[in-house]
Amino acid sequence: MMDFAYGSDEKYFRMVRSRLFIFTGFVLAVFLVLLIRLWYLQVIQGDNLKELAESNRLRQIPLPDYRGTIYDRSGVELVSSRASFNIVVIREDMPDFAAVMGKLATLISFDKEEAMRKIKAQQPFQAYVLAHDISRDDAARLEEHRYELPGVSLDVRPVRSYKYERFSSHLLGYLGEISKDQIGQGFYKDYRKGDFIGKYGIERSFEPLLRGQKGVNIIEVDATGRELKMIKRIPPGVGTDLYLSIDYKAQLAAEQAMEGKNGAAVAINPKTGEILAMVSHPDFNPNEFASGVETEYWRSLLNDPYFPLNNRAIQGVYPPGSTFKFVMAAAGLKEGVIDENTVFHCNGSFRLGRRVYHCWKKSGHGNMTLTHALEQSCDVYFYNVGLRLGVDKIYDMALKFGLSQRTGLGLDHEKAGLIPSSAWKEKYRKEAWIAGETLSVAIGQGYDQVTPIQMARAVAAVANGGWMPNLRLTRLGEHEAATPEALGGQQLGLSQKNASLIKEGLDMVVNSERGTAFWTCRVPHIRVAGKTGTAQVLKMKEGEQNIDQSKLPEKYRDHAWFVAFAPVEDPQIAVAVIVEHGGHGGTAAAPVARAMIAAHLDAMIKAAEAQKAEVPKAGVQRKPVS
Amino acid sequence: MNDNSTLGNKWFSLFDWPLFLLALSISLLGVFVIYSANFASDSPSFRGLYLKQLEWNIYGIILMSGMAMMDYRVWERPAYLFYIIAVGLLVAVLAGGRIIAGSQRWLGVGSLNVQPSEMMKLVLIMALTKYFNYARELSEELGFKQLFVPAILTLIPALLIAKQPDLGTAGVLFVIFLVMAFINGIRKNALIAIIIGMMVLVPVGWFNLKDYQKNRVLAMIDPSTDPLGIGYHTIQSKIAIGSGGFLGKGFFAGTQSKLNFLPEKHTDFIFAVYAEEVGFLGVFLLLILFVSLVLRMMDLIINSKDRIGSLLAAGITGMIGFHFLYNVSMTIGITPIVGIPLPLFSYGGSALLTNYAAIGILMSIRMRRFRHD
Numbered sequence: 001m002m003d004f005a006y007g008s009d010e011k012y013f014r015m016v017r018s019r020l021f022i023f024t025g026f027v028l029a030v031f032l033v034l035l036i037r038l039w040y041l042q043v044i045q046g047d048n049l050k051e052l053a054e055s056n057r058l059r060q061i062p063l064p065d066y067r068g069t070i071y072d073r074s075g076v077e078l079v080s081s082r083a084s085f086n087i088v089v090i091r092e093d094m095p096d097f098a099a100v101m102g103k104l105a106t107l108i109s110f111d112k113e114e115a116m117r118k119i120k121a122q123q124p125f126q127a128y129v130l131a132h133d134i135s136r137d138d139a140a141r142l143e144e145h146r147y148e149l150p151g152v153s154l155d156v157r158p159v160r161s162y163k164y165e166r167f168s169s170h171l172l173g174y175l176g177e178i179s180k181d182q183i184g185q186g187f188y189k190d191y192r193k194g195d196f197i198g199k200y201g202i203e204r205s206f207e208p209l210l211r212g213q214k215g216v217n218i219i220e221v222d223a224t225g226r227e228l229k230m231i232k233r234i235p236p237g238v239g240t241d242l243y244l245s246i247d248y249k250a251q252l253a254a255e256q257a258m259e260g261k262n263g264a265a266v267a268i269n270p271k272t273g274e275i276l277a278m279v280s281h282p283d284f285n286p287n288e289f290a291s292g293v294e295t296e297y298w299r300s301l302l303n304d305p306y307f308p309l310n311n312r313a314i315q316g317v318y319p320p321g322s323t324f325k326f327v328m329a330a331a332g333l334k335e336g337v338i339d340e341n342t343v344f345h346c347n348g349s350f351r352l353g354r355r356v357y358h359c360w361k362k363s364g365h366g367n368m369t370l371t372h373a374l375e376q377s378c379d380v381y382f383y384n385v386g387l388r389l390g391v392d393k394i395y396d397m398a399l400k401f402g403l404s405q406r407t408g409l410g411l412d413h414e415k416a417g418l419i420p421s422s423a424w425k426e427k428y429r430k431e432a433w434i435a436g437e438t439l440s441v442a443i444g445q446g447y448d449q450v451t452p453i454q455m456a457r458a459v460a461a462v463a464n465g466g467w468m469p470n471l472r473l474t475r476l477g478e479h480e481a482a483t484p485e486a487l488g489g490q491q492l493g494l495s496q497k498n499a500s501l502i503k504e505g506l507d508m509v510v511n512s513e514r515g516t517a518f519w520t521c522r523v524p525h526i527r528v529a530g531k532t533g534t535a536q537v538l539k540m541k542e543g544e545q546n547i548d549q550s551k552l553p554e555k556y557r558d559h560a561w562f563v564a565f566a567p568v569e570d571p572q573i574a575v576a577v578i579v580e581h582g583g584h585g586g587t588a589a590a591p592v593a594r595a596m597i598a599a600h601l602d603a604m605i606k607a608a609e610a611q612k613a614e615v616p617k618a619g620v621q622r623k624p625v626s
Numbered sequence: 627m628n629d630n631s632t633l634g635n636k637w638f639s640l641f642d643w644p645l646f647l648l649a650l651s652i653s654l655l656g657v658f659v660i661y662s663a664n665f666a667s668d669s670p671s672f673r674g675l676y677l678k679q680l681e682w683n684i685y686g687i688i689l690m691s692g693m694a695m696m697d698y699r700v701w702e703r704p705a706y707l708f709y710i711i712a713v714g715l716l717v718a719v720l721a722g723g724r725i726i727a728g729s730q731r732w733l734g735v736g737s738l739n740v741q742p743s744e745m746m747k748l749v750l751i752m753a754l755t756k757y758f759n760y761a762r763e764l765s766e767e768l769g770f771k772q773l774f775v776p777a778i779l780t781l782i783p784a785l786l787i788a789k790q791p792d793l794g795t796a797g798v799l800f801v802i803f804l805v806m807a808f809i810n811g812i813r814k815n816a817l818i819a820i821i822i823g824m825m826v827l828v829p830v831g832w833f834n835l836k837d838y839q840k841n842r843v844l845a846m847i848d849p850s851t852d853p854l855g856i857g858y859h860t861i862q863s864k865i866a867i868g869s870g871g872f873l874g875k876g877f878f879a880g881t882q883s884k885l886n887f888l889p890e891k892h893t894d895f896i897f898a899v900y901a902e903e904v905g906f907l908g909v910f911l912l913l914i915l916f917v918s919l920v921l922r923m924m925d926l927i928i929n930s931k932d933r934i935g936s937l938l939a940a941g942i943t944g945m946i947g948f949h950f951l952y953n954v955s956m957t958i959g960i961t962p963i964v965g966i967p968l969p970l971f972s973y974g975g976s977a978l979l980t981n982y983a984a985i986g987i988l989m990s991i992r993m994r995r996f997r998h999d
Contacts, residue, residue: 009762009932009933012762012811012933012936013928013936015811016809016811016927016928016936017928019808019809019811020809020924020927020928023805023808023809023924023927024921024924027917027920027921027924027947027951028917030951030955031913031917031951033955033960034913034951034954034955034958035910035913037955037958037960038867038901038906038909038910038913038958039906041864041867041868041958042867042868042870042871042872042901042905042906042909043871043872043906045868046868046869046870046871046872047871048868049864049865049867049868049869050868050869050871052865052868052869053865053866053869053881053882053887053902054881056862056865056881056882056885056887057881057882057885057887220885221885222884222885222886222887223885223886223887228885
């Protein structure tokens with residue numbers, strides 16, 4: 001038994017009282033601080049922190065959208081999104097990992113050891129994509145054995161499919177993964193890393209229209225990232241379908257005619273400005289980019305000396321050569337320096353000061369009027385016109401024809417080209433204009449640089465008798481008025497008479513026996529008008545005569561131009577073709593134009609043939625065209 | 627003991643019912659929240675934790691009752707012996723203790739893991755009581771001389787515990803020392819000296835901290851600098867508490883705890899689990915319970931019969947009060963994260979038994995405060 005004496009200590013307790021007071025005050029003060037902090041966190045910051053808790057808990061898995069389909073003007077499907085199947089495996093869901101993988105290896109071919117190593121290296125609940133875009137046969141086989149393959153599933157994703165492979169690849173363009181700089185910028189603000197966007201051509205220009213609404217799976221996850229359950233699913237939407245102005249037949253004809261050549265061919269409807277065909281060769285296969293650029297293919301395209309990724313129709317700049325002569329004719333007529341009766345004599349050369357300028361025809365053309373000068377592409381005639389006009393008047397008219405400026409048809413990387421003026425030379429070359437240079441400009445050489453699309457639109461203006469339409473890539477809707485007022489464009493300010501005069505000259509190029517394209521561009525039943533051109537690659541030295549092009553190495557040969565429209569009576573198609581290093585325009589380029597015209601006006605030709613079959617009975621002869 | 631027989635018939639009326647009911651409600655609420663934190667767990671052993679805690683509660687209440695029946699003055703005489711045993715156990719822990727989650731804090735006894743550092747707190751209170759009571763006989767106020775021995779008594783186990791490493795519990799020992807010295811009377815110059823000494827010790831201690839410990843302090847200062855690294859615990863805890871809002875997400879509905887975004891959810895961060903599910907209103911209620919508990923314990927510092935009772939009450943109040951205030955302040959991100967659980971509430975048998983034993987001692991003090999023998 002222990003005994004204690006409870007010692008009472010009054011002095012001690014007197015002192016403790018005051019100290020306890022401080023102690024209690026301290027505890028209550030801390031308590032108050034905690035309470036205020038909790039009020040701040042739970043009541044003032046509550047909503048913010050609630051959101052943070054939700055974003056902790058919920059993972060948004062974006063579902064790819066289905067892009068709209070791209071059709072030609074008559075509804076031929078050119079580009080669509082097809083479903084592709086990826087094989088996805090989740091190790092955690094496999095009761096026997098090795099056995100399931102073994103079974104899988106008997107059904108499809110893949111590197112089993114490598115895949116198993118990689119799957120084991122990641123978290124067991126993480127999905128691993130075993131194979132991308134497997135064939136439909138493989139997908140069907142897996143589906144058949146799905147009950148023997150727990151943890152293996154097929155993930156369906158849309159993949160862009162370019163039905164005709166290399167067909168009009170520059171115009172249609174291709175997709176690619178969004179770049180780091182683009183994410184969050186302007187239009188791309190709701191795009192994320194890994195999204196595929198239109199990178200080139202129509203795919204790029206019409207991205208806002210073609211893209212569909214992205215879907216999303218909202219999934220609850222735990223702190224380790226394991227997916228627990230689906231909270232919500234917003235299915236992806238389909239983008240808008242696009243009807244291009246392209247005519248599949250004309251495009252195909254151009255593709256085939258350009259096969260093996262480098263260059264470009266463009267066709268437009270002069271009445272509406274719709275692009276009917278746009279071909280650039282060499283080309284590429286956009287399907288190769290559909291699921292991410294294959295580096296090897298991409299590198300081969302980048303390193304190709306012929307730059308297959310360039311769209312020569314809008315990016316290629318070439319001297320227009322003699323095709324520029326219809327612009328000269330329009331300028332001369334409008335400024336009144338020539339008329340239909342003006343005659344210049346061509347003896348094969350032209351002396352200006354101490355220099356002699358040659359006509360392509362050494363022996364000379366003799367006395368030339370405007371229409372004959374166009375028909376036979378007489379250089380001396382246009383030297384005279386050029387001198388009478390001066391470079392700035394030429395420049396003014398070229399500008400009216402839309403040269404030296406972008407057509408603005410809505411594709412990226414378009415080039416403006418160049419037609420010089422004295423002011424331009426003053427500004428950029430710091431030199432005064434020399435009259436001799438006007439002669440080069442007058443026959444489309446020297447500083448002159450144009451793109452095929454510019455030339456197609458310019459010749460369309462001639463076909464229309466002086467009105468040049470704005471260009472468009474999409475089909476004109478049925479209810480849209482096809483009038484110049486509604487479509488917009490540019491008036492050249494040519495009189496009816498002058499316009500007919502130029503048309504007549506271009507008509508003779510093809511339809512007169514002396515015309516430079518008489519043998520190469522006539523289409524049965526369709527009256528075609530056109531103009532040949534040769535863009536010099538080698539600058540000829542003074543006094544040098546024309547060289548035999550076929551004896552030159554290819555890269556020094558001239559580029560061949562041809563511009564045309566048809567039918568002359570009621571133009572429905574205007575084309576411009578350039579064949580790089582093709583030599584003479586009539587020989588190399590005109591057949592391409594002819595193929596396009598024939599393909600586009602196919603129905604008209606057939607109708608005419610049917611009519612002709614009846615001709616002997618009816619005894620009616622085809623009316624000559626004035 | 628004859629003491630008990632004379633007390634026997636009055637036992638029921640003298641029993642400190644308010645203290646008992648406060649402690650019981652806090653610990654039962656704790657059991658409930660431990661269940662809520664883990665009921666969705668994949669692991670059956672985690673799901674069953676609340677049952678283990680309930681079991682510890684029963685042992686705890688029995689222990690408390692035993693302590694309440696014994697005269698608190700019995701602890702004075704063997705206090706130094708207990709102290710030597712407890713320090714010996716701490717040395718044993720460092721020599722061959724079980725390592726759990728990177729800390730060597732536990733001694734294995736069969737399948738049980740005992741945490742000697744928990745009982746060290748109570749033993750230190752007894753030893754300091756004994757010393758301060760003795761020192762009081764010599765001098766009215768405590769000067770440097772009288773503080774030297776208790777400071778050493780505190781430093782030895784504190785260093786051993788800090789070595790485990792368990793900075794939190796080491797800190798608790800110092801707080802016990804400070805509170806008891808303060809209550810017992812300390813000269814102004816001695817108080818200033820202690821404060822200056824602390825200011826010197828803190829930077830010295832800083833260089834002896836392990837990297838993760840330094841990082842925790844840094845993380846407290848700005849948790850957002852590295853949200854997935856050192857500040858992760860603080861950020862997730864604040865998100866859990868704040869997202870509870872005013873009324874809470876409801877019991878069993880806390881996503882931060884169920885989906886394991888909260889670390890140590892049934893031990894050090896159980897307050898965050900609770901706050902997420904019951905909101906400010908529920909938190910306010912719990913804090914009121916705790917403050918009432920602390921004030922009830924604190925009352926004995928002045929209302930005990932003698933110095934021994936008063937000093938014991940001071941030490942125990944300091945221990946439990948500090949645990950409570952520090953744990954809450956650390957989960958709401960205003961102090962660095964150390965392993966200091968919420969008393970009676972967090973999961974853990976050793977801590978629960980220690981706290982119940984301490985409360986039992988307080989009951990004994992209260993029951994005997996009017997006796998004159």
